[in-house]
Amino acid sequence: MTAEGEPTGRGPGPARGSATRTRFAPAPTGFLHLGHVANAIHVWGLASTTGGAVLLRIEDHDRVRCRPEYESALLGDLAWLGFEADEGPVRQSDDDAPYAEALDRLREETLVYGCDCSRATFEAWARERGRPWHGPGCPGDCRHRALDGPVLRVALGGGSERWMDSLVGPCADEVASGGDPPIRDRDGNWTYLYAVVVDDLRQGVDLVVRGRDLLASTPDQIRLGRLLGRDVAATFAHHSLVRHPDGRKLSKADGDTSVRESRAAGRPAAELVGEAAAAVGLIDAARPIEATEVGRLFV
Numbered sequence: 001m002t003a004e005g006e007p008t009g010r011g012p013g014p015a016r017g018s019a020t021r022t023r024f025a026p027a028p029t030g031f032l033h034l035g036h037v038a039n040a041i042h043v044w045g046l047a048s049t050t051g052g053a054v055l056l057r058i059e060d061h062d063r064v065r066c067r068p069e070y071e072s073a074l075l076g077d078l079a080w081l082g083f084e085a086d087e088g089p090v091r092q093s094d095d096d097a098p099y100a101e102a103l104d105r106l107r108e109e110t111l112v113y114g115c116d117c118s119r120a121t122f123e124a125w126a127r128e129r130g131r132p133w134h135g136p137g138c139p140g141d142c143r144h145r146a147l148d149g150p151v152l153r154v155a156l157g158g159g160s161e162r163w164m165d166s167l168v169g170p171c172a173d174e175v176a177s178g179g180d181p182p183i184r185d186r187d188g189n190w191t192y193l194y195a196v197v198v199d200d201l202r203q204g205v206d207l208v209v210r211g212r213d214l215l216a217s218t219p220d221q222i223r224l225g226r227l228l229g230r231d232v233a234a235t236f237a238h239h240s241l242v243r244h245p246d247g248r249k250l251s252k253a254d255g256d257t258s259v260r261e262s263r264a265a266g267r268p269a270a271e272l273v274g275e276a277a278a279a280v281g282l283i284d285a286a287r288p289i290e291a292t293e294v295g296r297l298f299v
């Protein structure tokens, strides 16, 4: 396994300030793997250095792919690893009202519109013009067509957002660079982007710790949070990803070893935590690390 980009979290690094609450937020769509362990190390490690509590949030907004058996498996595996949340678990499926209320708020500002563009619509637009769709809106100009759906998009307004990422440094990027993002998909599920922005706001999450594969969605999240009434954006910390030597992301579908399998094979939890820490460059070579000790990797 190799890490993407520069190692993060070693040495003094950028100032991390203080936090009141961060979250570990897995989706119950499969078993935890080494990438989740690397994320947990950063979540609990940075929480301990910033004084924040860890909320465990089960991100089950996608009703098609989420399974109760994966949720019980991930809770069991997390406990086995030794990562103990201060609050939770809370589930996105526990209460739909916050998402519906946030939708009402956006609708009052006439920022929500139905859209019937599919991936094929975007691809056809790009083929005709020799360049991909760029910027707010959608190829069908659906904001001006008074559609009910099937997808709901939010007009974020374009422009750009800047933020100081605790692990990456100063960042700035365009808002809605690939089109206005969907907030509800054609199956009627709230989207990842929408659900996490609503959750982080209502749950008082002020430190968002996650992998660099989500870095590009940060400007949209910051903007959406502001449109929903968030005065101060959360602090973001995007860490390196655990990858195969050829650069591929870890995937259960590719047969990558899950925490569950390592556990069944009799490996100690501390060994797995150490392997994940080494895979993202937090330590030079794997050695056993107890989950309760990961804060030491960030001081």
Ligand SMILES: [Zn+2]
Pocket: 114, 115, 116, 117, 138, 139, 140, 141, 142, 143
């Ligand atoms: Zn459209």
